[in-house]
Amino acid sequence: MILGIGTDxxxxxxxxxxxxxxxxxFRNRVFTEREQAKAARRKDEAGTYAKRWxxxxxxxxxxxxxxxxxxxxxxxxxxxLRTGQPVMELTGWAAERLAEMTPAGHKATVHVSLTDDHPWAQAFVVIEAEPVQVD
Ligand SMILES: CC(C)(COP(=O)(O)OP(=O)(O)OC[C@H]1O[C@@H](n2cnc3c(N)ncnc32)[C@H](O)[C@@H]1OP(=O)(O)O)[C@@H](O)C(=O)NCCC(=O)NCCS
Structure with missing residues (x-):
């Protein structure tokens, strides 16, 4: 089942x-070290940050x-991922919120898709819950 969608x-x-x-x-307030390292390696630093924003x-x-x-x-x-596919990682309050909204006996997955075409960067997020398999 779909628990939530968001776009920006x-x-x-x-x-x-x-x-x-x-x-x-700004970098340190908003982006993790890993996100900053990726942006620093890129020619389009602002575009990389804008997609993540x-x-x-x-x-x-x-x-x-x-x-x-x-x-x-x-x-x-x-x-x-190695294929380039983006993955959203939640920690702290965001992980707690995800746990709160996930029905009992289910496991939640956060899907994200990014694109950019100057001057715009776009993201879609879908949160899905699947029943946990019980043997
Ligand atoms: C995926 C692909 C269509 C992206 O198209 P694009 O026009 O270059 O770029 P867009 O602005 O539309 O999207 C870029 C975003 O797509 C996402 N993306 C890249 N590869 C992806 C994949 N395999 N699956 C899902 N999303 C992917 C990334 O989030 C990327 O932004 P980021 O690198 O800042 O995280 C293109 O990179 C592609 O065809 N790749 C083919 C496979 C390839 O090169 N693989 C290399 C490793 S196997």
């Missing part, structure tokens, strides 16, 4: 402006919380 569109130029203005203060916003919508005050952005992070 982020402007890469706006993220580039924030990076110019706040630099590491959109993913965090979309994920907060799928969790039904939105970006309430005091939540940690780093508790919703994106990593990539």
């Amino acid at each position: 569109l982020a402007n890469i130029e706006r993220i580039a402006g924030t990076l110019d203005r706040f630099g590491d203060r 959109a993913a965090k916003e979309a994920c907060s919508k799928a969790l039904g919380t939105g970006l309430a005050m005091g939540i940690s952005w780093k508790d919703m992070s994106v990593s990539n």
